[in-house]
Amino acid sequence: MLADPxxxxxxxxxKNGAVFGISSGKGYVDVSTVDAASSILISKQIKDTGALFLEAPVSGSKKPAExxxxxxxxxxxxxxxxKAAPFLDIMGKSRFYxxxxxxGAAMKLVVNMxxxxxxxxxxEGILLSQKVGLDPNVLVEVVSQGAINAPMYSLKGPSMIKSVYPTAFPLKHQQKDMRLALGLAESVSQSTPIAAAANELYxxxxxxxxxxxxFSAVIEALKAAKSRD
Amino acid sequence: MLADPxxxxxxxxxKNGAVFGISSGKGYVDVSTVDAASSILISKQIKDTGALFLEAPVSGSKKPAExxxxxxxxxxxxxxxxKAAPFLDIMGKSRFYxxxxxxGAAMKLVVNMxxxxxxxxxxEGILLSQKVGLDPNVLVEVVSQGAINAPMYSLKGPSMIKSVYPTAFPLKHQQKDMRLALGLAESVSQSTPIAAAANELYxxxxxxxxxxxxFSAVIEALKAAKSRD
Amino acid sequence: MLADPxxxxxxxxxKNGAVFGISSGKGYVDVSTVDAASSILISKQIKDTGALFLEAPVSGSKKPAExxxxxxxxxxxxxxxxKAAPFLDIMGKSRFYxxxxxxGAAMKLVVNMxxxxxxxxxxEGILLSQKVGLDPNVLVEVVSQGAINAPMYSLKGPSMIKSVYPTAFPLKHQQKDMRLALGLAESVSQSTPIAAAANELYxxxxxxxxxxxxFSAVIEALKAAKSRD
Amino acid sequence: MLADPxxxxxxxxxKNGAVFGISSGKGYVDVSTVDAASSILISKQIKDTGALFLEAPVSGSKKPAExxxxxxxxxxxxxxxxKAAPFLDIMGKSRFYxxxxxxGAAMKLVVNMxxxxxxxxxxEGILLSQKVGLDPNVLVEVVSQGAINAPMYSLKGPSMIKSVYPTAFPLKHQQKDMRLALGLAESVSQSTPIAAAANELYxxxxxxxxxxxxFSAVIEALKAAKSRD
Structure with missing residues (x-):
């Protein structure tokens, strides 16, 4: 699972790439996280050898991988x-074709956006609850019980409240994915004002x-600076 | 559960209000959805009679209520x-003091924001997936399996894709809550650019x-107009 | 020119208000900066005495007043x-009915928005030019010569570059006007995403x-914090 | 003044490019509107011949050119x-080195942002004034007299009110410049929430x-759709 294109x-x-050891009858499954253009480039070169190609980026970070x-x-x-399905099933809980x-790359960008x-x-919610005198831990608990409950909130909320950000998904990658998603949206003239505002915070x-x-450290972007220079 | 202040x-x-039939030793539990100011007003009048007061707005709409x-x-x-706890437990699955x-009103606003x-x-994600040629139903499915899975998405996604919006929580109430939350945020000089951008869409x-x-009809705000006048 | 409603x-x-010394045949010209509701309230009380009423808020701050x-x-x-026109002409350079x-209040809010x-x-432009290595003073000069040249830019740009903000129009008043304008826009369901984003910066x-x-100190809101706490 | 890179x-x-007819002692002044990368590419090739190179994009559209x-x-x-200065002075009213x-390209992007x-x-202001019952032509007039008066407003306002958009600067070029400016800002981690929100409207x-x-047709993006499909 390579990190970049x-x-x-x-x-x-x-120089020592897979294309030199691959040929018709074989297949190359790329589980890297790349943009569509890179994926298409790799696909072309692999397929030129006669081999099959499958782009297979994953949704999920460190913990789900483990x-x-x-x-x-x-x-x-x-x-x-x-053919790859049984192997994917060992590493993952589900797969989409x-x-x-x-x-694959496009779907991942939309999800990450x-x-x-x-x-x-x-x-925004955590900080607002704090500022108006509510206990943000209670907010996290209330959120966890309702229609907007998402595993990510329960996982990251408590550490965000403590201003601790153990890296599962680096903030710079989240920002890069926001940018790529905004580019994808622009390519089809789709307005995405929420993602655009979020990107500015990252x-x-x-x-x-x-x-x-x-990436949960984005909360720091909403805190008031201690002093201006 | 009254709808407005x-x-x-x-x-x-x-004229025929509870204040005339209430007195020391009794209690008034208000499960209405009101703003903090109205709640404080009601509280004051109830407490002037010697009775106790409990503000108890609910998180959850039609289906959870049923x-x-x-x-x-x-x-x-x-x-x-x-004293009220056992009765609240019959109607709800949890309660916070x-x-x-x-x-109570403030917590509800933060959650709704x-x-x-x-x-x-x-x-934004549903429309973007459609525009770039992905099946939005698959997006809803992918989302439902990952860290950002929220019951609301699985519940509303499929109907949003069909441009159908059976009202559980009216859009105008969601917009009103966004506005009140933005007002709450402004009262403590808390920046909330995401909520501000979302409010514009509502x-x-x-x-x-x-x-x-x-309120899932907010997706219509992101669709291109057919033609300009 | 009173500052608030x-x-x-x-x-x-x-208690010692104008309403007690005014009557039919007289007139009251209010050059205060108030919201429409307050203006309507004052208007009603003045007109109840038989006198005439004119709301006359001004556009322009300290220097134009002098x-x-x-x-x-x-x-x-x-x-x-x-009747008031000749007097208004002494104090101002133009007048609109x-x-x-x-x-009057609504027009002022739109202008201030x-x-x-x-x-x-x-x-944003000043800081971006600096960060990419351009001289922001040159940006101010370039802007001053083109289609987007506005007196405000030439007046405030040089001091903003020096992080100095001599108060002509207090930032809190600008923010209040943004909020009131956003409220005005909401009352007619008009989307104003630019003003909403700007309001967050204020x-x-x-x-x-x-x-x-x-209010030119809003530039500080775009500067990176020196350090996070 | 070529339109694109x-x-x-x-x-x-x-194939028949200037590089083949140029050499030491000569100079190439490029008044095209290109991005920095293209400009640097052209510069390198020109300078490899021994000739001098000057990037000279212009600020101003059709009318100022005429x-x-x-x-x-x-x-x-x-x-x-x-050396070029006297010739630039014939075509333009001012020049910056x-x-x-x-x-040059970066400065132009900041200005266009x-x-x-x-x-x-x-x-936003024009539509809001209309919706609350003010005459937008009066708004344009009021704006033209104050600190925010810019030639662009007086020039475009009246036609925007009539929903007419005679093309001086095509909207797609403005949107492209917003995108490039946002990219420039991202390259230096500069937050530009106003430009990001504006870009969504374009x-x-x-x-x-x-x-x-x-590009004044951006006002159409703020009008309510007649009906949803």
């Missing part, structure tokens, strides 16, 4: 998908030096 | 809270005549 | 407007303790 | 700037089919 392209197509609870968002050659290469906005909104958090902390 | 005040303090799954966000006289009168932003973000939806449909 | 109401309708360059946004009794009482958004946008600036400095 | 690169570096009122935002070889290649936000804010306008009309 460059590494994924290098492993697949580089627990075999990943979700595979696959796209590409369906026969390869069917989404059609042509690039769709929603996730980024939700986290920013949750951060940018603020980055300017505070929080790029490598968990 | 005026009705709640009338029932409690009006199923006895409401969440009570109470505040006011603790002895009355303790939040201190002084007004805190997050809810409104989440729904607007989810709407306003657009209202201008489309969707006030009385479910 | 309370003072304006007191001077007009209070220079007799104010703009009067009047509404109410037209005969009084015509806008119809029924409340319209645009002004607040423009200033926030200008602040709120941030208020939380930094800049309420009484000039 | 591709044309500019082709004219400079293409009137010789353009503003040149130049960057690159200073000796060439000094901004240092290394890329700075402010312009795009200002126009979106102005559009995207909505594009989805309405208004790409080739003047």
């Amino acid at each position: 460059e590494s994924a392209i290098d492993v697949a197509c580089g 627990d075999g609870q990943l979700i595979f968002l696959t796209a590409g050659d369906k026969p390869l998908y069917e 989404l059609g042509e290469v690039g769709n 929603i996730m980024g906005s939700m986290m920013a909104s949750f951060a 940018k603020v958090a980055k300017s505070y030096g929080l790029s490598d902390e968990d | 005026e009705s709640a005040i009338d029932v409690a303090c009006g 199923d006895g799954q409401l969440i009570f966000l109470t505040a006011g006289d603790k002895p009355l809270y303790e 939040l201190g002084e009168v007004g805190n 997050i809810m409104g932003s989440m729904m607007a973000s989810f709407a 306003k657009v939806a209202k201008s489309y005549g969707l006030s009385d449909e479910d | 309370e003072s304006a109401i007191d001077v007009a309708c209070g 220079d007799g360059q104010l703009i009067f946004l009047t509404a109410g009794d037209k005969p009084l407007y015509e 806008l119809g029924e009482v409340g319209n 645009i002004m607040g958004s423009m200033m926030a946008s200008f602040a 709120k941030v600036a208020k939380s930094y303790g800049l309420s009484d400095e000039d | 591709e044309s500019a690169i082709d004219v400079a570096c293409g 009137d010789g009122q353009l503003i040149f935002l130049t960057a690159g070889d200073k000796p060439l700037y000094e 901004l240092g290394e290649v890329g700075n 402010i312009m795009g936000s200002m126009m979106a804010s102005f559009a 995207k909505v306008a594009k989805s309405y089919g208004l790409s080739d009309e003047d």
